[in-house]
Amino acid sequence: MRDPSFAEDADPFSYVINAKDRSVMEMVHEALNANRVTLAFQPVIGAATGETVFHEGLVRLLDDTGHIIPAGQFMGVVEAQELGRQIDCAALRCGLGALARHPRLRLAINMSARSVGYPKWMQVLKRGLSRDDTVGERLILEISETSAMQVPELVKTFMADLQDKGITFALDDFGAGTTSFRHLKEFYFDIIKIDGGFVRGCDRDPDNQCILDALVTLGQKFDMFTVAEKVETKGEANFLASVGIDCMQGYYYGAPETRPSWYVPPGRMAG
Incomplete structure (x- = not known):
């Protein structure tokens, strides 16, 4: 039977792409409904000490076989949809759970500025903060620059309201x-x-050297901690340390892992 969404004059290649997109979105819905959600943890390393300062928890959705659904296939699409807010809720829930199970863990969780006004996301956050007094001081919320600038006044109010909870805020990208x-x-x-x-x-x-030097100086002037993303080589790491970057994150220091050696799965507590 012909797919009713296929127009007679449609480009066959476009049809295949659209069908694949629909299939991916169905898998995303199913993963959320079945709570097949986890985090992949990537270390953020101090430039001066070489030690882990905190981890970033990157949300991962799993299909029914347990394989990760590539985030690049859906994250850009869901950003403006309620589905994006549901993914943010799931990521925050996983992050708060990890913080509760690992008393010495400091963890960054990504969120869209659009989730600031999403009641369910705020409920997840408030519930997690109320269960453990130390969580707020160990939680970092990352908001992308592009996302923050869509609703700057809302973001500023949101951040001001949470200042007394000890939460750290990071401007991503x-x-x-x-x-x-x-x-x-x-x-x-x-x-x-x-x-x-x-x-x-x-x-x-x-050119990148000039820009990095300016961005590091800007961070210092505004008394903000600086982290370089996607560090992949020793040469990059050495240059970044030389211009005064505070921390580095990337495959040179470690890939995101869903089960790092220190990880305690849900249902258990760290000893």
């Missing part, structure tokens, strides 16, 4: 968006994570 100096000064961000596009090949690229 800094340099890739359009943050004005006025907004940067008014936000409550404690950390700026410099976009990996400026990190790639920075030990050989004079």
Whole structure:
């Protein structure tokens, strides 16, 4: 039987792509409904000490065979949908659970600024904070620069309201968006994570070197902790340390892992 969504004059290649997209979105819905959600943990390393300062917990959705559904196939699509808010809820729930099971863990969780006004996301956050007094001080909420600038006033109010909970805020992918100096000064961000596009090949690229030097200086002027994303080589790491970056994150230091050696799964508590 012909698929009713297939128009007679449709491009067959486009039809195949659209059908694949629908299949991926169905898997995403099913994964959320079945709670097949986990985090992949990637270390963030101190440039001066070489030790782990905190981890980023990257949300992973699993299909019915237990394989990870590639995030690149759906995250951009769901950003403006309620499905994106549901994924943020699931990620936060996993992150709060990991913090409760690992008393010494400090963890960053990604969120969209759109989730600030989503009641279910706020319920998850408040519930997690009320269950453990130490969670707020160990939780880092990462908001991308592009996302934050869509609703800057809402984000600023949200951050101000949570200041007394001890939560740390990170501006993700800094340099890739359009943050004005006025907004940067008014936000409550404690950390700026410099976009990996400026990190790639920075030990050989004079343009990236100039930009990185300026971004690090900017972070210092605003008293914000600086993290370089997507560090993949020793040369990049050495250059970043030389310009005063505080921390580095990327495959050079470790890939995201769903079961790192220190991890305690749900239902158990760390000894």
